[in-house]
Amino acid sequence: MLETDRIQLHKLVEEALPELDMMIGWTESCDPLQTTPVFIRDAKLISKLTLGPFCSQNLAGYLVKPPALESVPKDAKPIGICVKGCDSRSLVALIQEKFISRDRVRIFGIPCRGTIDWRKVAQRVGLSDVKSATVEDDFLVIDASGTTHRIGLEDVLARKCLGCRYPNPIIQDVLVGQVATPRSSSLETTYRDVDALDNKPIEERLAFWQSELDRCIRCYACRNACPLCVCQDKCIAETREPRWLTQRVGLPEKFLFHFIHAMHLAGRCTGCGECERVCPMDIPVTLIKEKLNKIMEEMLGYSAGLDPDGVPPLLTFNPGETEI
Amino acid sequence: MNNNPYLPELATIQEIITETGNIRTLRITLNDKDRMERFTFRPGQVGQISVFGTGESTFVINSPPTRKDYLQFSVMKAGEVTSRIHQLNAGDQVGLRAPLGNGFGFDEMKGHDILFVGGGIGMAPLRTLLLYMIDNRADYGDITVIYGARSPKDMCYTYEFEEWRAGGVNLILTVDAEFPGWKERVGFVPTVLSEVAPSPNNRIAVVCGPPIMIKFVLFGLTELGFEDQQIITTLEKRMKCGIGICGRCNAGSKYVCLDGPVFSYDQIRAMGGEL
Amino acid sequence: MTDSSPRSSAPADQTAANTQGIKIVGFLCNWCSYGGADTAGVCRFKQPTDLRIVRIPCTGRMDPLFVAKSLIYGMDGVLVSGCHPRDCHYAVGNFYARRRMEALKLFLPFMGIDTRRFRYTWVSASEGQQWQKVVTEFSEEIHRLGPNPGVGPRSGENSKISNGLR
Amino acid sequence: MAVKIFIATDRLDSVLEKLSTKIDLWIPALLKDDKSGPTGFVPYEPGKAVAFDRQTTMSLKKVLLPQVETLLRFEYRKEPEGAINSTLAVEDRREARPTLVFGARPCDVRALTTLDRVFSNGPYVDPYYTERRKNTLFATLVCRQTDAKCFCSSVGGGPADMEGSHLRIVRTDDGYIVEALTKEAQSLLDNLGDAPDASREKQAAEIVEEVSRRRVGDLDTEGSAEAFRKRFEQTDYWVQMVSQCLSCGVCTYVCPTCYCFSITDEAENLKGERLRSWDSCMFYHYTLEASGHNPRPTKLERYRNRVGHKFSYIPERYEGLLGCCGCGRCIRSCPVSIDIRQVVGHLKENTNE
Known part of the structure; x- marks a missing residue:
């Protein structure tokens, strides 16, 4: 089925490419468990495009963090982009905030059955050398150190995928493949991990974050991978004037950084999980944002990235809401 | 210097001169009198001035080694450290790590005619070499200085111009636009350069100023027939350690803090871009 | 914000002695609450002394960062106060602030920070008495909670300034 | 003086504990309670799980170059006699204690040759690094856990390369054989265990022999410096190679040879x-300058600089030395799977295109 979808994608891109400035998609990388983003201008490279559960990267960020040196001229042709359900929500959020206009993008929507978390694979097959990885029906088949492992896909999906309510793109110009069934339809399922931590005593919550955030090396991968982290080079984590953070590696610095990272995304974060995926120290940083997402849903009934005409709740107000 | 190259020596600001709206000149002496006596450097070498609590920044020592009552630095207010320096007063303490960098090849320049082209704060590194040459006037041929600024109010070292001229310097001053009471030239530095048109024969050109001025002056000098190795300039980069270790001020494989800041134009061409 | 080294969490009933160093920061809007505090002062209402006031142009200027930094670096309490809703000098600043502050209040405990250490309120320039009530109650609450244990030491290895010179 | 000892697998912790009474001991350990989670070097504590089964996520450079350290302390003191001027005191007190890193890997130790050249061999000598370096010994594993991202043999090293190491650790079926390679390391092994028996010694010798023959990685770095210079201005090449870069700091922070640092002042009141x-x-x-000018404004120049620094600038400056030890960490940890071997490998292809 994946192969059919891939062929369909190639065909659609082939048709569209002459009208596009560039096509952003995924291609295979040196790591069998992860793809790498690819930027295609040359039709010869279309055959390299791939899709499926290894395509974990959210490509929407590249639209606001352009890959090329030169800035894109106003009258340039649209950019083609592959998006999964969660990626499309980031795209909607960027459109809402006018970082990108809808007619500048040609959206290739890809229904998603979940992406693979290489760490979960490592937990199962050890960290030995994975030579190849393929998906056969609902199984991940891995050849590692001469042994073939067959693992249920469900067992190695990224944490964010398990509570996914929007596996299908919210907006698209074309849809590639069959519509997927949501894994979750309730806040309880989606925010299971948030609730689990919230149900612990406050001392344990503090201890949890102390032990997790202590590993942070302040590489800012979480920030740079986030499609909605649009301050980029003006980030408060690095500016010296005003100086909010020192270069020290103590817990206060790390707490404050992740705190602010999350607060800046309140009502904007679409839960794509990139921050957590890219963390080299395996810190569950998406969990922090999930809590704020939950607050936004419960307090203001708002879920980010669903309506291109909507306004993120912290960028607006309602005089009547006296109860908060 | 002591055996820890990161440890600044303590120094005291003796005098502060307000040059322009955003440039101040500090005259400082090392607190250790002995060290001050023995302190030697080449024109064009730099020092890292520390304002403890804010940080360090690199400035050229713009007094010549022939005049040792104090070490002089001119500071344009731009960033965090320079803004802090502008709040200091005479008598305040700073840290100094100096001399660092390569300095001008003043020996190789002996016997040559010299052309200085400076713009704005860019006159600072030229001043040290200029005064050194005035103090050793017999060693050098004709010395012509073209110094330009946006307006007369943006010109540094105006109080010294008479001394320079008395020292046998052909001083040509210019400002970008007409200004009431201004009797010298009007026009951009590159334009004035082509008007003056100094001969490239046996002459070395030393250029310093804002990047855009340097770009057009280099073009102008080439037009006049100057070879790349006859043109000397100083580079600027963000620096931290100042001793070729921390890695940030590289242009190609050269570190501006250690291998520079003085480079000839042919050296700069060989370094590649990223300036 | 000076010392942020972790202080042992204090027992429930605080004696006057170990809550003496309590520090509370108040972010007060220029037009209403700052005036309210002033009114309270002019009227010589008795007020707690452990509040340090930062005047802000409007609660709309309140960045959650100010609260987070204060609490993470060991301030014992943070009080934000502005004009009553619909009375904002800039018409809508406090409407924005209200959403932000409420979200922050709900978020703090998730990170293990006691949300009782943060309060936002509305006090107008004429409400000297109201200000006295708000600040007294908040201060009492913070004294009950005792010193803020913070989130941990600044650095495991190298950053202790106190063992510096001499 | 013991030259070679055998440590049974189940005795490892007790031996390390004994060792830690002789010297400050760092070990590779799990940083999270997850056997496949991130790992790094930490000061030894009894019972801490040693992570010998794979290369650590973080390199050992922090032992010699901590992520943050104090260079100087300063204090302004008000003159008691009411003078306006305060006096200033600055000091650079530092202490380097004898330290052993137990369980380093050949690539990590090899990386130190780059750091040594930069920090200790002039023209200026960095006393903080140099003093720590002089006081630190390395017990290095003969590495049998190379993976598809390792390429140590391509950059002059190898999985059994013991250059710069003071002790060699060979993992056998039932334990570890630790052998002192230098005089100063011998006394560390005193009273820690018995000499290995003949069969174990034979097995260890075979392992060393076998691993020494392995060639890890097939990157050819010959001529990379010149190729890089030719590619320098070819924007298309860099667009093609690193468009997906996120400009985060992962590759540089996990890299054992990336040493670039910043210096900042932090003060409170007068201290x-x-x-x-x-x-x-x-x-x-x-590289952002105070004027607002930035010589490397986009990720393309920045990534190009990283490649250039490792494969062109360092070799040019320091007698052909490479700025890469082939550990593969930047490839493994890159969020968008950029492979530095491809970027360097392709430098030489069709340069004239």
């Missing part, structure tokens, strides 16, 4: 410290 901290050439602020 403060000058800190040295890891910095990353991937960051915009790294």
Whole structure:
């Protein structure tokens, strides 16, 4: 089925490419468990495009963090982009905030059955050398150190995928493949991990974050991978004037950084999980944002990235809401 | 210097001169009198001035080694450290790590005619070499200085111009636009350069100023027939350690803090871009 | 914000002695609450002394960062106060602030920070008495909670300034 | 003096505990309670799980170059007699204690040759690094856990390369054989265990022999420096190679040879410290000048600089030395799977295109 979808994608891109400035998609990388983003201008490279559960990267960020040196001229042709359900929500959020206009993008929507978390694979097959990885029906088949492992896909999906309510793109110009069934339809399922931590005593919550955030090396991968982290080079984590953070590696610095990272995304974060995926120290940083997402849903009934005409709740107000 | 190259020596600001709206000149002496006596450097070498609590920044020592009552630095207010320096007063303490960098090849320049082209704060590194040459006037041929600024109010070292001229310097001053009471030239530095048109024969050109001025002056000098190795300039980069270790001020494989800041134009061409 | 080294969490009933160093920061809007505090002062209402006031142009200027930094670096309490809703000098600043502050209040405990250490309120320039009530109650609450244990030491290895010179 | 001892697998912790009474001991350990989670070097504590089964996520450079350290302390003191001027005191007190890193890997130790050249061999000598370096010994594993991202043999090293190491650790079926390679390391092994029996010694010798023959990685770095210079201005090449880069600092922070640092002052009232901290050439602020000018404004120039630094600038400056030890960490940890071997490998292809 994946192969059919891939062929369909190639065909659609082939048709569209002459009208596009560039096509952003995924291609295979040196790591069998992860793809790498690819930027295609040359039709010869279309055959390299791939899709499926290894395509974990959210490509929407590249639209606001352009890959090329030169800035894109106003009258340039649209950019083609592959998006999964969660990626499309980031795209909607960027459109809402006018970082990108809808007619500048040609959206290739890809229904998603979940992406693979290489760490979960490592937990199962050890960290030995994975030579190849393929998906056969609902199984991940891995050849590692001469042994073939067959693992249920469900067992190695990224944490964010398990509570996914929007596996299908919210907006698209074309849809590639069959519509997927949501894994979750309730806040309880989606925010299971948030609730689990919230149900612990406050001392344990503090201890949890102390032990997790202590590993942070302040590489800012979480920030740079986030499609909605649009301050980029003006980030408060690095500016010296005003100086909010020192270069020290103590817990206060790390707490404050992740705190602010999350607060800046309140009502904007679409839960794509990139921050957590890219963390080299395996810190569950998406969990922090999930809590704020939950607050936004419960307090203001708002879920980010669903309506291109909507306004993120912290960028607006309602005089009547006296109860908060 | 002591055996820890990161440890600044303590120094005291003796005098502060307000040059322009955003440039101040500090005259400082090392607190250790002995060290001050023995302190030697080449024109064009730099020092890292520390304002403890804010940080360090690199400035050229713009007094010549022939005049040792104090070490002089001119500071344009731009960033965090320079803004802090502008709040200091005479008598305040700073840290100094100096001399660092390569300095001008003043020996190789002996016997040559010299052309200085400076713009704005860019006159600072030229001043040290200029005064050194005035103090050793017999060693050098004709010395012509073209110094330009946006307006007369943006010109540094105006109080010294008479001394320079008395020292046998052909001083040509210019400002970008007409200004009431201004009797010298009007026009951009590159334009004035082509008007003056100094001969490239046996002459070395030393250029310093804002990047855009340097770009057009280099073009102008080439037009006049100057070879790349006859043109000397100083580079600027963000620096931290100042001793070729921390890695940030590289242009190609050269570190501006250690291998520079003085480079000839042919050296700069060989370094590649990223300036 | 000076010392942020972790202080042992204090027992429930605080004696006057170990809550003496309590520090509370108040972010007060220029037009209403700052005036309210002033009114309270002019009227010589008795007020707690452990509040340090930062005047802000409007609660709309309140960045959650100010609260987070204060609490993470060991301030014992943070009080934000502005004009009553619909009375904002800039018409809508406090409407924005209200959403932000409420979200922050709900978020703090998730990170293990006691949300009782943060309060936002509305006090107008004429409400000297109201200000006295708000600040007294908040201060009492913070004294009950005792010193803020913070989130941990600044650095495991190298950053202790106190063992510096001499 | 013991030259070679055998440590049974189940005795490892007790041996390390004994060792830690002789010297400050660092070990590779799990940083999270998850056997496949991130790992790094930490000071030894009894019972801490040693992570010998794979290369650590973080390299051992922090032992010699901590992520943040104090260079100087300063204090302004008010004159008691009411003078306006305060006096200033600055000091650079530092202490380097004898340290052993137990369980290093050949690539990590080899990386130190780059750091040594930069920090200790002039023209200026960095006393903080140099003093720590002089006081630190390395017990290095003969590495049998190479993976598809390792390429140590391509850059002059190898999985059994013991250059710069003081002790060699060979993992056998039932334990570890630790052998002192230098005089100074011998006394460390005293009273820690018995000499290995003949069969174990034979097995260890075979392992060393076998691993020594392995060639890890097939990157050819010959001529990379010149190729890089030719590619320097070819924007298309860099667009093609690193468009997906996120400009985060992962590759530089996990890299054992990336040493670039920043210096910042932190003060409170009249006292403060000058800190040295890891910095990353991937960051915009790294080269941002006070004027607002930035010589490396986009990720393309920044990534190009990283490649250039390792494969062109360092070799040019330091007698052909490479700035890469082939550990593969930047490939393994890159969020968008950029492979530095491809970027370097392709430098030489069709340069004239």
